[in-house]
Amino acid sequence: MKKLFLLLTIIGSFVVGAQTTGKIEGKVTLEDGMPMSGATVYIKTLDKGTVTDFDGNFILDDIEEGLYDVSISYVGFETVMQSVTVSAGQTTTLNTTLKETDSMLNEVIITSSKQPQKITDVPASVSVIRAKDIQEFPSFNIGELAARQKGVDFVRTGVLGTGINIRGFNSAFNSKNLQITDDRVSMLIATGLPYGSFSTVTKDDVERVEILLGPNGTLYGPNAHNGLVSTITKNPRTSEGTTFVFGGGSQNVITGRFRHAQVINDKLSYKVHFERTAGREFQYVDSVYVGNTAYTEKNLDRDFDALKYGGAVHYKTGKSSELIGYYGHSNNTNLAVTNAGRNQIKDWTLDIAQVKFVSKNFFANTYYTWSRTDDTYAINQRTQNYVSFIENGFSEEESWSRALYEQWVPAFGIAIPRGALFKDASERFNAEAQYNNNWDKFYLTVGAQYQRDMADSDGTYLLDQDGPIEIGQTGVYGQFEYKLDNGWNFLLGLRADNHDLYGTNFLPKAAITKSVDAGTFRLTYGRGMAVPSILNLKGNLFGGLVLGNGEGFTLSNGNTIDALEVETINSFEAGFKGQLSDRFYIDVSAYYNMSENFISPLRNIADAANNVYVTEIGGTPIDEVSPGASASPALLTYSNFGSVDTYGIDIGLNYYFSDALRASLNYSYFGRSLDTDDLDNDGNLDGVVLESELPINTPSNKFNLGLHYNKNKFYGAIYGRWIEDYDFFSGINVAAETQDLDGDGVNEIVENAQVGRTWNYGPLGGFVVDANIGYSLNDNVSFGLNVTNLFDSEMREFVASPAIGRLVSFELKYNVNFFKNKKNSTD
Known part of the structure; x- marks a missing residue:
């Protein structure tokens, strides 16, 4: 039993001695102490990052020994950059407070790529x-x-x-x-x-x-x-x-x-x-x-x-x-x-x-x-x-x-x-x-x-x-x-x-x-x-004075208006x-x-002064689509x-x-x-x-x-x-x-x-x-x-x-x- 214990101790010492990585953990809050959920914590040189949980906490594991610049950002708040030293086998604590940004270049937005x-x-x-x-x-x-x-x-x-x-x-x-x-x-x-x-x-x-x-x-x-x-x-x-x-x-x-x-x-x-x-x-x-x-x-x-x-x-x-x-x-x-x-x-x-x-x-x-x-x-x-x-x-x-x-x-x-x-x-x-x-x-x-x-x-x-x-x-x-x-x-x-x-x-x-x-x-x-909106396509206002153009029109002079594309x-x-x-x-x-x-x-496509009226919409007589539309002196579409x-x-x-x-x-x-x-x-x-x-x-x-x-x-x-x-x-x-x-x-x-x-x-x-x-x-x-x-x-x-x-x-x-x-x- 003593030999087994000694063997485990030697193995444990060897593992600790060989460990070259540490971790960073901390909490991100507002100025009033409120936790910041969803803040981004990122190390650019390692291209490694995470986001804070709903309590504002985060952990970055397996970080090689060294000095790193860590950025903390959140939509609408000023990006904070902090330097931390990571030691092998150790946990480095990094707590940060964010405040609303006054600088337009430090701002983080989300709409453009649906990501911060x-x-x-x-x-x-x-x-x-x-x-x-x-x-x-x-x-x-x-x-x-x-x-x-x-x-x-x-x-x-x-x-x-x-x-x-x-x-x-x-x-x-x-x-x-x-x-x-x-x-x-x-x-x-x-x-x-x-x-x-x-x-x-x-x-x-x-x-x-x-x-x-x-x-x-x-x-x-x-x-x-x-x-x-x-x-x-x-x-x-x-x-x-x-x-x-x-x-x-x-x-x-x-x-x-x-x-x-x-x-x-x-x-x-x-x-x-x-x-x-x-x-x-x-x-x-x-x-x-x-x-x-x-x-x-x-x-x-x-x-x-x-x-x-x-x-x-x-x-x-x-x-x-x-x-x-x-x-x-x-x-x-x-x-x-x-x-x-x-x-x-x-x-x-x-x-x-x-x-x-x-x-x-x-x-x-x-x-x-x-x-x-x-x-x-x-x-x-x-x-x-x-x-x-x-x-x-x-x-x-x-x-x-x-x-x-x-x-x-x-x-x-x-x-x-x-x-x-x-x-x-x-x-x-x-x-x-x-x-x-x-x-x-x-x-x-x-x-x-x-x-x-x-x-x-x-x-x-x-x-x-x-x-x-x-x-x-x-x-x-x-x-x-x-x-x-x-x-x-x-x-x-x-x-x-x-x-x-x-x-x-x-x-x-x-x-x-x-x-x-x-x-x-x-x-x-x-x-x-x-x-085109539904109104653009299927509008029928004021008894046919305004009609949507989902199917095209035929005019009394033989001209046609194509349907909307x-x-x-x-x-x-x-x-x-x-x-x-x-x-x-x-x-x-x-x-x-x-x-x-x-x-x-x-646009008005009828011209009463020159006796030009709309006769059909999509090949159907216009009065069958909108009763009374043919009587309009103008037709807007x-x-x-x-x-x-x-x-x-x-x-x-x-x-x-x-x-x-x-x-x-x-x-x-x-x-x-x-x-x-x-x-x-x-x-x-x-x-x-x-x-x-x-x-x-x-x-x-x-x-x-x-x-x-x-x-x-x-x-x-x-x-x-x-x-x-x-x-x-x-x-x-x-x-x-x-x-x-x-x-x-x-x-x-x-x-x-x-x-x-x-x-x-x-x-x-x-x-x-x-x-x-x-x-x-x-x-x-x-x-x-x-x-x-x-x-x-x-x-x-x-x-x-x-x-x-x-x-x-x-x-x-x-x-x-x-x-x-x-x-x-x-x-």
Whole structure:
């Protein structure tokens, strides 16, 4: 027995003596001591790393003896670099505290590759709205922060109505920039429009917004065409506490918000949020024309009301895996701009239910969305219908009631279908699974996505009299990265996307980046596509005045309009993001896009003056598809233009005068080249292609300059924003300078005059100054004030919308973490 013991001792001593590796372990926390789950711990020289578990702990095993630089990073927080010495057979402890980043180059984002990446390594042009930016912005509408980002066309249609466009053609119904929230598509089902005020997420629950410029369809699918806007909300485990907010401002705005997040135990945490905002829209009444006679919008309701609430439960299924359940609801009553006049939104609700599983290497996500409204209507069309009845002897009550469905034709003494009512009972199902891993310098991401849209308007604004319109699409993708120690990174990606109507389309992506001491150079190629929305394909508005183009049209003169095809874009970009000095940061990119089959805004394809009418749709007599459509003096639809090239530059500069004071400057230029030999670009169908026939709806030059201050208890910013005047055409809406569109010597567009069915106030654009300031009374209470258009400048930002005057808002915020205080007193 003694001999056996002696032998084991000798063997043990030999093993210990021969051991040459040790390990590093530790914990990553926030400044308040909260554990940081999912932080990345990485040793670049060994290309070895891990992520922290839900308690913030990590272990790196089998590390050879030596001195190493270890980086610790997390999305939205400053990357920390620490040197540690590893000894054989020993455990080195490395505990780290992360704080929100103030440096744009230390920031980590997740949207570009669906994996955490330092922003300088991302092979795309990216703008980030951080949690700190949102917290210090005392407005009930965080959409305004998009106006301060480079490469983004920001527009405002009212108090709550804000929208963005990225690098290209715009319209009142713009669905070419995909918007997602926590891996959920945030676009309305039938129209494909961004949620906007329909969002179920409240401001205080938003962790960050990442805006990617250019095509990002390889990982995200159709309609990440010109860009991608990703909203990421807070994890309750790293944002525990309670927030109460009361706010208000001009236009009778009153808002109240509440958010609560709590960690129940080592496995379970949850959050809930609530918001109610009400107010009165700017004074503006659009003109509604019946012939050449102008009428005001009938019974215009300028009061708006937005209600939203939701919550999520997070359950740890393992040290690095989590199961998340989410539900959100919104209810909206407001005014909405469309390309056929304004809509009176009445109690339009949106509900979302989601279940998501997240682990180190695997991600699975499924969610269901449903949309409901019964009383929304088109103001322009209902007003026209009302006029037709009231001027022919009908009572006020009957005229207004029948105006929802019909229009009176005195020449024949009958009413024809001209429905203005919009109902919606649409639903959508989405599912996604993804696997990612890396082996040494090789990184792999593969996944699959499925989406089924079930649009149901009960025959009010879609060709769905026979039941809901169902369209499915499936995409599979793979992305491969090879990262070398010398700073060169190579990326290849490919997506195959199969659509029920359009078959399979391929979306490739490629990028080369080179990191140097000052920053990173990038050269990228991406292909994107915009699939026509259900409204584009199957719309049936106002008794056939507006029809979708899913099957093509035949005109009475023998001409035909082809059915809509998928719009594609091939984009090439070169850029640099880096640090030119200790205080000077630059992000610059230049791009060239080649678009095919650009999907137009609404275009009139009938010409009553020359006796040209639509006779068939898809080979079927048009009255069998949409009764009464042939009686329309005009017929608006969507079509594909041909080849159009666009190009531009985006420049973002930031200079830190001190840790407290920063200046930012953003400039963008956008240009285009139209193929005048391609008759698909003949906007007015007269056989001649003119430069003016394809609406750009985007300013050629835009510029903003800002100053940001944050020290001790004070914070604030002032921003000047200039947008070069530009013309905007979208359906019946026109905002343009006086011009001759067809070169015949007659001005078809006249500024400050009637143009078609609306009034033209002239080009959009101008200069405004916005400012905000805040003060933290203590750790729990803060007060902020925001002024949009500080000097009350005359600036119209969108068609069928008021000139946005000075808008003042304030917020009083109370933050408290009862549970932290209780834990500390217990300790």
